Amino acid sequence: xxxxxxxxxxxxxxxxxxxxxxxxxxxxxxxxxxxxxxxxxxxxxxxxxxxxxxxxxxxxxxxxxxxxxxxxxxxxxxxxxxxxxxxxxxxxxxxxxxxxxxxxxxxxxxxxxxxxxxxxxxxxxxxxxxxxxxxxxxxxxxxxxxxxxxxxxxxxxxxxxxxxxxxxxxxxxxxxxxxxxxxxxxxxxxxxxxxxxxxxxxxxxxx
Amino acid sequence: xxxxxxxxxxxxxxxxxxxxxxxxxxxxxxxxxxxxxxxxxxxxxxxxxxxxxxxxxxxxxxxxxxxxxxxxxxxxxxxxxxxxxxxxxxxxxxxxxxxxxxxxxxxxxxxxxxxxxxxxxxxxxxxxxxxxxxxxxxxxxxxxxxxxxxxxxxxxxxxxxxxxxxxxxxxxxxxxxxxxxxxxxxxxxxxxxxxxxxxxxxxxxxx
DNA sequence: GTCTATACATCGATAGAC
DNA sequence: GTCTATCGATGTATAGAC
Numbered sequence: 001x002x003x004x005x006x007x008x009x010x011x012x013x014x015x016x017x018x019x020x021x022x023x024x025x026x027x028x029x030x031x032x033x034x035x036x037x038x039x040x041x042x043x044x045x046x047x048x049x050x051x052x053x054x055x056x057x058x059x060x061x062x063x064x065x066x067x068x069x070x071x072x073x074x075x076x077x078x079x080x081x082x083x084x085x086x087x088x089x090x091x092x093x094x095x096x097x098x099x100x101x102x103x104x105x106x107x108x109x110x111x112x113x114x115x116x117x118x119x120x121x122x123x124x125x126x127x128x129x130x131x132x133x134x135x136x137x138x139x140x141x142x143x144x145x146x147x148x149x150x151x152x153x154x155x156x157x158x159x160x161x162x163x164x165x166x167x168x169x170x171x172x173x174x175x176x177x178x179x180x181x182x183x184x185x186x187x188x189x190x191x192x193x194x195x196x197x198x199x200x201x202x203x204x205x206x207x
Numbered sequence: 208x209x210x211x212x213x214x215x216x217x218x219x220x221x222x223x224x225x226x227x228x229x230x231x232x233x234x235x236x237x238x239x240x241x242x243x244x245x246x247x248x249x250x251x252x253x254x255x256x257x258x259x260x261x262x263x264x265x266x267x268x269x270x271x272x273x274x275x276x277x278x279x280x281x282x283x284x285x286x287x288x289x290x291x292x293x294x295x296x297x298x299x300x301x302x303x304x305x306x307x308x309x310x311x312x313x314x315x316x317x318x319x320x321x322x323x324x325x326x327x328x329x330x331x332x333x334x335x336x337x338x339x340x341x342x343x344x345x346x347x348x349x350x351x352x353x354x355x356x357x358x359x360x361x362x363x364x365x366x367x368x369x370x371x372x373x374x375x376x377x378x379x380x381x382x383x384x385x386x387x388x389x390x391x392x393x394x395x396x397x398x399x400x401x402x403x404x405x406x407x408x409x410x411x412x413x414x
Numbered sequence: 415g416t417c418t419a420t421a422c423a424t425c426g427a428t429a430g431a432c
Numbered sequence: 433g434t435c436t437a438t439c440g441a442t443g444t445a446t447a448g449a450c
Contacts, residue, residue: 032325034241051434116323118239154386161368179361190393257415
């Protein structure tokens, strides 16, 4: 039932949607995400403001599409890595990629990781991409032997903190990007140390 | 020249300002900070919208007053601690206080630590309070023997990360609050370990 | 200090013509 | 799909009565 004409129509529509999203990110970087104006946005893609409603149901729907778009870019970035690395190196690269991505795309960071647009909540479809992203972290950690919930929580907090400080105090720079390696090393050493302590205790008990 | 009448007038004015600020926080918690409407706010304090301009020069000026108000509350909270503690315990209490404060006051967290209100920038006077707050962290760290910039950066990132995750994933809860102790312990152990390594190296070199 | 009234600009959103 | 026209809500600001 999908004729060639329908395919063309959909492709054209998707291309226009992509163009609108790209311009929306530009506007968000320039004026702040919450300050995006649909009239501005329309003007940038050669449309009047009401015509945008052909491509997005509402402004919140636009934010939702941007949310999904941002996570797709992030997943593409961290998924590009070779997998045949040792766990600590892979984990470090993962963290560095994220912090760098957020440093270079503060507007993406705001939408993806801060929840500051009044009324915006990602749709289930978009949220699935966010979950996929967190699952990647869990996989990296499992490969490094880290599986306890408190350790996962501590790790995600450290990644969130590095990105937050980078974005807030040195946007576009590398001041906290450079701390990815030392941070991961500190974290894995701590997990290791605690494992040895509990093993030693168990040994003492069973001996 | 400050007559008793002038004192009364100023006191009344300050009280009204405080009331407006309190209601503004309420509105921010309910609708999001950026969605505060001056007409709503006026209604909550028994005033029409234009009358608010008697107390604040503009909406951004209101945000600025909220920014200062939030930091004063935070400084009051972390300053309430007894000082005669050992450094690690003091540092842990400091971190726990901050994460808990943000967990219970997500709108304060948004204004104080995320910079997401388009066009808002704290005035020099208000910013001074933020600096005072960071200086407190520096003092706690110095007492624990931590003074290198990278270590300060790592520490602030961890505090920011714990608060961020707490606010984003368990607002009002304690899931990341409970990690304050283990986090500080991990951090100080890491600093200590690195100090020993460099000391050992220096000894090797000089021997 | 507080009010009413009003102006102006901006915004998201909708109706309906083409 | 794209447009014009329009709506209601918003923030900003001012004038002027009480």
